[in-house]
Amino acid sequence: MSAVRVGVFGLLGSGNLGNDGSLEAVLGYLRTEHPDAVVDALCGGPEVVKARYGIEATRLHWYGGEYRTASRAGAIAGKGLGKLVDIVRTASWVRRHDVVIVPGMGVLEATLPLRPWGFPYALFLLCATGRLFRTRVALVGVGADAIRERPTRALVRRSARLAAYRSYRDTLSRDAMRAMGVDTARDRVYPDLAFALPTPAEGERPASTGLVCVGVMDFHGGNDDRARAEEIHRRYLDGMTRFVRALVADGRPVRLLTGDSCDSPVVAAILDAVDSPLVTAAEASSLADLTKEMAGADAVVATRYHNLVCALKAGTPTLALSYAAKSDALMERMGLGAYCHPAREVDVDRLLEQFRELEKRAGELRQTLAEQNLIVTGQLDEQFRELNSALFPAAGRAHQETR
Incomplete structure (x- = not known):
């Protein structure tokens, strides 16, 4: 049987140290618990992710100026075309994997300025194509908050519903998703993934x-x-x-x-x-x-x-x-x-x-x-054990059936 294929997804390698720390924690877990897994990324900064973490990486968006303000007609057209191209690119990437993990990050919140056609749209494409191709998408230790803007709220809510697994970094996040209409009865709360990283002696x-x-x-x-x-x-x-x-x-x-x-x-x-x-x-x-x-x-x-x-x-x-x-x-x-x-x-x-x-x-x-750090460490050990049972047996069976 071939190795399990695991993708990681998000605004990784883009200059935000918190996002990259969450990725580092998940990669540490995968290398310890699933050393044979083949891991790659669909991310914001593929060159950085390749150089720093030694995994293959693909750019998240086809249009290179996705997060720059578009004022000229050419830039607006490029962004619009990119939304269509990204449907195909995301679907092609997702179907090659057994599991895709979104590691931490505030992917279900809008506490900083955010437009619906940016990352919320990309996350929706991920979760929708994951459901289509039966690739298990896991939102692991993510942050969420109540969102007032209707288009962003609709995309975030739908993405969460389509994900195969969800856990949150605090109770506030789980409560916010419940308030936005997501069934969180089986969702768990664990400390932020960055607490799993090494501490100076x-x-x-x-x-x-x-x-x-x-x-x-x-x-x-x-x-x-x-x-x-x-x-x-x-x-x-x-x-x-x-x-x-x-x-x-x-x-x-x-x-x-x-x-x-x-x-x-x-x-x-x-x-x-x-x-x-x-x-x-x-x-x-x-x-x-x-x-x-x-x-x-x-x-x-x-x-x-x-x-x-x-x-x-x-x-x-x-x-x-x-x-x-x-x-x-x-x-x-x-x-x-x-x-x-x-x-x-x-x-x-x-x-x-x-x-x-x-x-x-x-x-x-x-x-x-x-x-408190001793307690947090134990809770994150539990998070990773839960991931083992929630994701990888199913991934192995799905991969065997595909073969």
Whole structure:
């Protein structure tokens, strides 16, 4: 019998470290539990995925400018034609696999600006062709949220219904899908897949230096904030700049971190505005790099969801600048629910007050995180065992029948 053919799907290799971390966790699982599986990807950045993870990869969209704003007639026509071509391309890719895994990511949410004809359409094509060709599509540890925009909501709901397997990274996500009309009676909730990645050993953690890691984001609000996106961004950038300046005034070294390639201008703006040798920027290329940076800090203040995951996994006292309910849910799960601050309305005085309280309780919070990380690790082991029973026996039978 030939090896099981497994595809991974998503905006992978496109510059978002959280997405790539979820992929890395699933590849680690496959290489441990199913070393003979033949794995390839349909993804946003195939060159990066090939080079970094050693698997074959195909570009997700036929039209190369899919995620650039189309204003000229040629670009609009290219996007429209791409939607038709992608039907054939996706179907051809899906039918070559026994199982397709969508690893983590917020694929069922619109907490950041999102158009229905972009990734929601691509996900729908995946799940529809999976059902057509009897390829089991698994949404593993994904994020979801209530979506108001009708076309996006319809595509997301239909995709979820067509998937053969679903699990979520928090209860909030499962509840959101239930509210949108998806039967979630058999769906399970597990921690974010990135918690399955390795953690720096205790011996690798340097002694306290007073360092504060500040994770920033090119934040403009979500799908429902488009009318005031620039105002939200200016307020967020001003708040983060003032916060970093206050830390520097206290003599604290600050390390600026990002989670996506698009965040670099925010780092540059803060460096330029604060202009202090105490403020430096990290060049992290993976969640492992971020986790190592955060493990060496006394405290972390971060915005991006997977910056928070890395900090909490590293066991470092963390304060979240929450841009969506998923951040609050994550902090609550890990025992730090009191340390959340709204990213849309940064109040620097209140943020500094929360930060000082966080540092006063640092020893207690480190112990809390150590205990929660043990629980999370056990829950992810259970997630992977469930995948074994839910996906691979069926895949093996289907492949044998095809042969």
